[in-house]
Amino acid sequence: MVEExxxxxxxxxxxxxxxxxxxxxxxxxxxxxxxxxxxxxxxxEVEGFGFQTLEKVVQQRSRLHPEQLFTKxxxxxxHFWTPADADYPRLLLETPSPPPILYYRGxxxxxENLGQKPMVGIVGTRxxxxxxxxxxxxISTALAKNGFTVVSGMAxxxxxxxxxxxxxxGGRTIAVLGTGVDVIYPHKNRDLYKQILTAGLVVSEYPTKxxxxxxxxxxxxxxxxxxxxxxxxxxxxxxxxxxITATYANEFGRDVYALPGRLDDYPSQGCLxxxxxxxxxxxxxxxxxxxxxxxxxxxxxxxxxxxxxxLMPTLSPELQTVMNAMASDALPFDFIVQQTGMAAGSVSSxxxxxxxxxxISQLPGMRYQKx
Numbered sequence: 001m002v003e004e005x006x007x008x009x010x011x012x013x014x015x016x017x018x019x020x021x022x023x024x025x026x027x028x029x030x031x032x033x034x035x036x037x038x039x040x041x042x043x044x045e046v047e048g049f050g051f052q053t054l055e056k057v058v059q060q061r062s063r064l065h066p067e068q069l070f071t072k073x074x075x076x077x078x079h080f081w082t083p084a085d086a087d088y089p090r091l092l093l094e095t096p097s098p099p100p101i102l103y104y105r106g107x108x109x110x111x112e113n114l115g116q117k118p119m120v121g122i123v124g125t126r127x128x129x130x131x132x133x134x135x136x137x138x139i140s141t142a143l144a145k146n147g148f149t150v151v152s153g154m155a156x157x158x159x160x161x162x163x164x165x166x167x168x169x170g171g172r173t174i175a176v177l178g179t180g181v182d183v184i185y186p187h188k189n190r191d192l193y194k195q196i197l198t199a200g201l202v203v204s205e206y207p208t209k210x211x212x213x214x215x216x217x218x219x220x221x222x223x224x225x226x227x228x229x230x231x232x233x234x235x236x237x238x239x240x241x242x243x244i245t246a247t248y249a250n251e252f253g254r255d256v257y258a259l260p261g262r263l264d265d266y267p268s269q270g271c272l273x274x275x276x277x278x279x280x281x282x283x284x285x286x287x288x289x290x291x292x293x294x295x296x297x298x299x300x301x302x303x304x305x306x307x308x309x310x311l312m313p314t315l316s317p318e319l320q321t322v323m324n325a326m327a328s329d330a331l332p333f334d335f336i337v338q339q340t341g342m343a344a345g346s347v348s349s350x351x352x353x354x355x356x357x358x359x360i361s362q363l364p365g366m367r368y369q370k371x
Contacts, residue, residue, distance in 0.1 A: 003070065004032060007084075008022070008082035009070050009082060010036065010065075010069055011036070011100065013064060014056060018097070019098060019100060020096060023096060023097065024048060026333075030345075030348050031337065034344060034345075040057075073207075077103055077208050081104070084337075086338050087113050089113045093332060095225075103204050103206070104203045112149055119148065119151050119229060120143055120150060120151065121150075121225060121232065122162040122232045122234060123231065123233055123242040123246075124136065124157060124233060124235045124236050124242050126155055128157045131235075132234050135234060135259055136161040136234045138286065139232065139234075139282070139289070141169040142289075144170060144171025150166035153176050153220065153221070154185075154193065155186070155217075155241075156186055158235060159175075160189060163195075171199075174227065175193075175196050176204065177206070178204070178216035178219070179210050179216065180209050181202050204220070205219075205220070222248040225249040228249070229254060229255070230249075231254055231256050232258075233258045233270065234259045234271075234282075235259060235268060238273060239270075243270050243273070256274060257282050258272075260275060318346060322340055322350040325340050326354075331368055333351075359371055
């Protein structure tokens, strides 16, 4: 049986099929394996699949073999997750456009992936002032010492300062790249890159050997926002990639904080704009910032039901298997399939029965939780 992850990879190879359409395919058909075998008429029922896209799917799908593609891809890219994997970052999976493939290098910490350890994104200009550098260092140090993982983009300026300060404080950091995970950009950050591999992770949606491209960096900003529970914009002019990250953060329901600056300071104009639009001020009292960030609810560890067995009716083995995989937190359909090891159709049928029995609830985005 071909793994579901192989179909995420295969669909991602078809031109015109991006993360948003992939998400719609999964929600419409339940699994991408089912979608792979769907007819042209059935695919046409999915929002966003116009005539040209359907033609590309029909032409290219026949030349791809998911299992062979997956095996070859593993040989060339040894470490990657797809949304079908239980270790795929859960916060990122909740966004409308999770990368179909997320490559990584470094030291994985499962609590980060499960959303149980808070991650905060810090972004800003490549040409910060002394003021921006000083506050970036102070805040990154405070976050690292209080158990937060600092997420940024390994660009020059604010990104670099946040990574370095977090690691100097003994904390973890994650760099989201606009290149392959084996390509260092900018090259002057080669020593920083090596340090991050020992004190955190480097992640990217681009395969190995992918060189820098100007179109990649705005797209990678959605991953910074998706991984993080909050985004801190330290210094940013009006035309800045940091503002793109803040926009994604707002779309994803993340908190946005901005460092205030003087009205006539060019690097602060973007931050002032964010503050005028409702971003939270980063003030001198860092304890207050830590309290606000710490108050953001964390995803609890998945625990087995503590309800006494005698209160539960006797379930069929299939229903019990699905029930055992459930948690009080909402779980995506693919994750439940992965946990049970059952066929997607059987899981879907079991979930419907359990929902009718009142034991689980379905939420938007093909997610389920215990009632």
